[in-house]
Amino acid sequence: MEMDREVKTQTEGESVEKDPELDTRTEEVKRKREMEPVRVCVSGSALLLWRSADLQLVRERMGIVGTLVGSLARQPRQNCRLGRPLQLLLEEARLLKDTGRAVLVKGAESECDDDRVNVEVEENYAKHLQHSYEEQGRLALEEKKRVLERVMTERLGDQPIRERLLSLKSSFSFPRSAMMVQLCTARARLSYAPDERDWLATDWPLPRDNKQEVRYRVYQDLRQQGYYITSAGKFGGDYLIYPGDPLRFHAHFIAVCVPIKSQSPISDFLCLARLGANVKKTILLCSPSETEGEGVIYTSVQWSGMV
């Protein structure tokens, strides 16, 4: 999985807090961490998971797949391989929340709505870069002096080298393009301490409507049956249903969630059936039953192939 290949670098200098992800020595600690609810960050209307341990946990234990939407620090300008955060479907986040496996917290971005704060952050960063540049320049100069001294002692006082050493300080230039810049791929600002969780807790980002309820009931039922579910925007349906992990299987069904009594023109069924035939998947009409205790009703639609 992509998250395994991401390189973990040091967090920003000022934090001395030990990253709990590193402490995987004892089984008990691991089990305890698995029972803790994961933090789902609410960023606008997007629901995100940031920590790779959380991503792994929800995938392995809950069968929740989500979509990676972040760019990789070392491969930013491409769309094939994406990294964290993992964006969850509304239904996935709701299932996690309802089963107590997740809490919603405010995303870090929502703290920076104030433009003044952003300008301050930018200025601080520019100052930090300048300081780093001067420091690197000084260290480069010292290194060069050391090299020249060593060469001098080896060649026992070569005159041109001595002259170079003396004029080093004035002639040396450290170009800006040679400066090393550290890109942090982990942040220390968002604390994961349990006592901060309640303070950061936030509400469900969107109002609930009938369509969402229908989708959620279908999602819950399919998940309970053990199917893996991802979004089916590309196929014109609601969900893609896999018999196992999407990394191992092709999808078998395109689920279309409809209220059981809502009328659709027959041409809509025709469109769906032909689409399913083209991509070798069965269209599954899913409707939560209105009678108590009946669960969700599924009907498969396939193009008959009679031409």
Next chain:
Amino acid sequence: MWATRPRCTLPSSPNPSAPLCVFQYRELMALDVGDTAQVYAAFLVYLDLLEERRWQEVTSRGSAELQLVYLEGRESESQPRQLIIPLPGQRSLSHQGVRSLLSQPGLDGVPSPSLLLAAVAPDSTLAYYRFSRGFVVPEPPDSIQDLESGRERRKRRRL
């Protein structure tokens, strides 16, 4: 009698006094269920199944409960009987409606697990698709070997 007649082209609007193929149409009308458009759709599907596709034992039945005429037949002698529901393409259908169609008992009295819905367009084009209860796993994609051999053949042809 119908097998010896050539396939007849009918006017696009249902006209009970059409000179050809009146007998069966009148039989369908006599079932006294469904509106004219639905009965006409059933008639077109009946002709298609019997004369074009050569299905066997095609019979028509009426459902007072669902107010429509539907057909039953088998594709060939070895195939089981199937339920065919003809509907005009402009009709709307709900999931509940599909389920109630699926719960119709066949000639043997037992509801079949799937049915064929025949959508009849205003220009008399027919499209058939199958509705089944539950999860029906699709056919697996073509084997990789077939794909590769196809690709090689195409490459050779291009050269």
